[in-house]
Amino acid sequence: MHQTITDLSKLQRRLDEVRNRTELICQPLEPEDTVVQPIIDVSPPKWHMAHTTWFFEEFVLKPYLSDYKVFHPNYSYLFNSYYNSVGNRVQRNARSTLTRPPLREVYSYRQHVNEHLQKLLATADETKLDQLLQVIELGLQHEQQHQELLLTDIKYILSTNPLLPAYSASDPPQTIATHVPATYVDVPGGIYKIGYQGNRFCFDNELGVHEVLLQDFQVMNRLVTNAEYLEFMEAGGYTDFRHWLDEGFTLATTENWKSPLYWITKDNKWQRFTLYGLQDINPEEPVTHISFYEANAYANWAGKRLLTEFEWEAAALVYPATANYSSDLIRLGPRAAEPEQHGLQQLYTDAWQWTYSAHHPYPGYAKAEGALGEYNGKFMINQMVLRGGSCATPPGHTRISYRNFFPADKRWQFTGIRLAQK
């Protein structure tokens, strides 16, 4: 990660904004909601709030603020996620044991660290400033990643409750269900430069900028919709092995998947659990909460294919995103495509797009020194790259070179489908 930041007061403001947004996300929760861990993938919201704070304490305050005293001697053990370099920690599957510290104490922890971060910024030594700003920026980007996880984890937690409580007290926005036809736009073959080439922040897995040779291909203008996915379901897509990768079909059969995650039939009609509670399916919204296996099976059924991550990046270079932006600080679901648009819609703002590329190192990739080297590099196996961004991604957090990644079976993120054809 490399960057140049010159405006200190801008950073202070940004620090406030990002840290506050985390608390804004957690504001509708009961204390009881913040402590459970229904599956290993999902972390308790309280843990997210504390862990992102620990990240600043561990990597910013301890090394850079002289005489800093940690808020609590055991919190590093409690809230370290996976940094072996930092030491022992609560095992990932045991995060629900942390009923203490209670939520209100985690808020105190957040405030304590916030104050010391501001103090540090106010007094920081010029000579280390550049390095310090980079680590703070990493801390902010890290917290933004956890903001996305917070929304998806909260959704999962509430979905397991038989009462199906809504996260939001408001009604969902009324989207106008204009049908936008699927079209395919041309991306010319040739040599493309892949990876982050700017001079602001990026994650280490975007580096190792390198050239890739691509053939001509065509890419879908928008994401696959619920209505289109429902056709696949109704055509028996979940039970026809020919569309599926073998381990995906075995999983779907074993787990009795019949639909995306969160879809349920009620009175013979499909509904789905959302952050607004149980809602009817909006046919024109992009399908979300599907695994790579389902995305790939859908593509095969449709006679198309998924893109590679290199094709995705090339397409996004050729057709910068149009439409679908929103000014909301927190968005709780994807939006339908807009009519009368050219090029590519829904690139960054609705659902992550599964690519048929493994999360492997780019040529020349080198992980960072020390604990921060454990950020992405050690997860470069058995994970598929997702490109773009979703409704849950914080505004400003996306980039054309951004490489999100999850195992092929995961469904609790806002994941969707963009198709390609040759």
Add this chain to the structure above:
Amino acid sequence: MHQTITDLSKLQRRLDEVRNRTELICQPLEPEDTVVQPIIDVSPPKWHMAHTTWFFEEFVLKPYLSDYKVFHPNYSYLFNSYYNSVGNRVQRNARSTLTRPPLREVYSYRQHVNEHLQKLLATADETKLDQLLQVIELGLQHEQQHQELLLTDIKYILSTNPLLPAYSASDPPQTIATHVPATYVDVPGGIYKIGYQGNRFCFDNELGVHEVLLQDFQVMNRLVTNAEYLEFMEAGGYTDFRHWLDEGFTLATTENWKSPLYWITKDNKWQRFTLYGLQDINPEEPVTHISFYEANAYANWAGKRLLTEFEWEAAALVYPATANYSSDLIRLGPRAAEPEQHGLQQLYTDAWQWTYSAHHPYPGYAKAEGALGEYNGKFMINQMVLRGGSCATPPGHTRISYRNFFPADKRWQFTGIRLAQK
């Protein structure tokens, strides 16, 4: 269960007392403590509070209070424990999904049901009164059983937290460590009448009163102490298969048991987690939190044996309990034996005593009609009977004929050892 209660106002007072004691037990908890379920045996405290309330709603208010409207239409689904007769329910291992209703709502539920119970008592139809009083008494006894579980479940929950938080803000009572020698008192052989023979409340598994022929035997005056159990540990008791039942030894080896539950070594010294937090071992207190396997291995190592439940009942008949009573409404740990006592100590007030008897029906046992017939009868396999009572048992809840039961591997209850010899 059969009884005759004539004093209605006494029951109203008792209802208040029992229901209040549950809330008193939960008073030191954070809301976050009340929702987790670290192992399937342990239920969230919030669930206990709601389930005991549902029991009254389901079995008392719905059948006996005309026009009663349930507090919430889904609570029967949420808070039914295992009554198939009543309908579907949240699976036992999914109780931590119930982050909603929040704790404060469960308190409202309790109050709602309390008020209607009092209203019912004030207006109850004479003709059904006897039957009604019996079901209420069962509800109270049931709630008392959950009070014991609450204390042991809270202990387990807090023990999984790396901070090892104390339940009680106070210091543990200072027990005087007088050593009381183990002696064995004679119980003469003959025909004993076993089972509940009074005219107050008892559980159905105490019925089927019948005669049992016993041989002469001798029984230990007090419970086995921590100091005595430590000798077994230090003699290699946990690694010498000769003392163990085969499946116990396999379990102890697989789970790497080296001591009772909650014991840990710190600075080369044994300590144990208690409701007062981490404490030194008191050598004269009875050992607790051991499985039947450990109790039996200890007995074999000591050249003694466990009692059968019939021997236990006969011994308690011959030697009514002495000493060790306490006036505290809530007791958080067992107490050491008192010197200079005759007969049997620590029968009901410190640790349940594993017997070498399976929880099987007494001759002529018949389960109750309807849902309440699911209370004990369906658990009459692969469980061992424990007799007496423990520090966590509510005052007044024990009886000489009381049959507690748990699988042989369970350790999270206050379970201990009383030895016999022929």
Add this chain to the structure above:
Amino acid sequence: MHQTITDLSKLQRRLDEVRNRTELICQPLEPEDTVVQPIIDVSPPKWHMAHTTWFFEEFVLKPYLSDYKVFHPNYSYLFNSYYNSVGNRVQRNARSTLTRPPLREVYSYRQHVNEHLQKLLATADETKLDQLLQVIELGLQHEQQHQELLLTDIKYILSTNPLLPAYSASDPPQTIATHVPATYVDVPGGIYKIGYQGNRFCFDNELGVHEVLLQDFQVMNRLVTNAEYLEFMEAGGYTDFRHWLDEGFTLATTENWKSPLYWITKDNKWQRFTLYGLQDINPEEPVTHISFYEANAYANWAGKRLLTEFEWEAAALVYPATANYSSDLIRLGPRAAEPEQHGLQQLYTDAWQWTYSAHHPYPGYAKAEGALGEYNGKFMINQMVLRGGSCATPPGHTRISYRNFFPADKRWQFTGIRLAQK
């Protein structure tokens, strides 16, 4: 185990007969059949053949035959079953790793040990003879127990093969389907002496002879038939929780039990896999291959109950077995009851009878010294006693005081139901 045997040549003949019978049982098998272990309960036939031989080598030849050299230095490691005292061994669930030694080598091992046993008997020192004869007798009884397991394990192994191959090349005996009505005969209450009181061989768990006080009861003249059990099935017995112990009902539901083990529906008709291959259900034969849970659920459904093991022994004392004997050396299935008989039929020769008694020690039970003390004592938990004997039990191996035992969920033995009523 205690006995007095005076006739040495009779023992030599008996040794031949018992050892030969094991090989007779294995004669129809392919070498490939003798090595697999489809579930942990079932051992490879080759292993049984070697293990019973090892038992004689370890407990007879090594201690009693001077200069005896073991057949192979590793066989004790390979073929020790569960004797911790003897040392390390192949884990129970890994017996199918023993593709070597091949079957023909195991036959050589058997012959080697047989020859040395005869040599030992021919030359045995008078002073140790009594002790030696007792260990040999234990070895023979042990081998007979494995003969029963061989038949049931072979049945299980063949049943997992999709071709459903028959063990026997012959047709099943044509049983005449005379219906024998169920009647109940009286057993008077009183004090009964329980346990082995003779002066021949018995297992240690039959000792601790003691008196038991019983009430009057009545016992069924024969075993429950397939036709009767089918009524239970057709009445929805497997899905009505009210008849079941809770863990049995959970198991039956999880495992989707709809019938006894080995029953399958073909062309809408029930058939069952037998050692003669797939056969129609004979309605008058006793039902077999049911768990304790099913036996108990059936009894509840029928408004009866199972016997305790003490009641069983008392009943068998009062009504010695009639009919149902067979002169066949190896019997492959149970036989229907015979008409016009008085008293109790099918006590020892058709199906083991689940009792509602746990396999616990009798008063004063003491296990043997050394390794042989691991024979029964360490299995005295979470197992239910079965009384009588089955078609697979070797002739002459049964006794009125014999205590067989299995966990409540096991179904691969020839286990059946005899009912009681008070």
Add this chain to the structure above:
Amino acid sequence: MHQTITDLSKLQRRLDEVRNRTELICQPLEPEDTVVQPIIDVSPPKWHMAHTTWFFEEFVLKPYLSDYKVFHPNYSYLFNSYYNSVGNRVQRNARSTLTRPPLREVYSYRQHVNEHLQKLLATADETKLDQLLQVIELGLQHEQQHQELLLTDIKYILSTNPLLPAYSASDPPQTIATHVPATYVDVPGGIYKIGYQGNRFCFDNELGVHEVLLQDFQVMNRLVTNAEYLEFMEAGGYTDFRHWLDEGFTLATTENWKSPLYWITKDNKWQRFTLYGLQDINPEEPVTHISFYEANAYANWAGKRLLTEFEWEAAALVYPATANYSSDLIRLGPRAAEPEQHGLQQLYTDAWQWTYSAHHPYPGYAKAEGALGEYNGKFMINQMVLRGGSCATPPGHTRISYRNFFPADKRWQFTGIRLAQK
């Protein structure tokens, strides 16, 4: 797969040779060895022999030989591996249930199919000949793949036996332990054409020939040796998380990996189980039986990296293989590198080389129609590509474009390491 074969008698000879080689591999086995399945990855040898025969019956004889009657109506159920298109089948983890048909019957099955294949070739219709020859060739290639699995599965099966029996009765070949220094040879960057470009047989996953742009890199002249790998082990490589991918480190820790598969310490010295039985480690032989995780950790520790599959193919194009060929029909282990060689050694003949490439489709990849389309395409997720070949690969079965693939955790194949550096 596409090819042109003109010489029919050559194919008949080849058919004989390939089919015979399978039986030659199984010749040293006992019938008992051929039926077990110690882990799900390993299939019983008898199953391999029958399955490869079924493949010809299903895909050649049934469609092409008129009036062909299958050898046994159930064998398709028994010996289909994973072709959903063909119908139901024995589950993969249940192959050890197939104790029947016995081995001798499987030999009859092989002969029956062989005879009919020759008959078919002798009488085949000209018009379908080209298509027929292609399917037969696929059957032969398929059988060759199973020959490699036979050797590795037999090795695994024998390794689980406590006697550690040798597969081969001979002594291992005496390899001269000349140390060959590791050097790195240059491969120039540029555009390479990847995939099978010939006109003989290839698998479908080699197609979709396409151009790939590579940077300059350097590749190791030989494979990593046991001696070099031992340095990694002795440097604590297995316990230093910094070298490892996260899930690899978790696996190695959980499974307590300390060395490659089959290595054991005896008398404080490393030995390893081979097809010749337990042998000393030959320091100059290539290390084998390691997972992708270990290969990658080793590379990181050594300050190098693995190649991508495209780099491997480019390197093999630039430096065709030298040395290390053998004329043996069956080879049981890898050989040490030869001194004084230029370019790349041990490409195809000693150990498969893990690449840091996922087994994904090439651009334009299309699976075959019908059942044969299930050959490779459905396994294109969560598997890593291995390039080259191993000692167990049948002579003539390798190609520069060959893409072998296994999940990253598998170790029972002859898998090794070739390093790259930029």
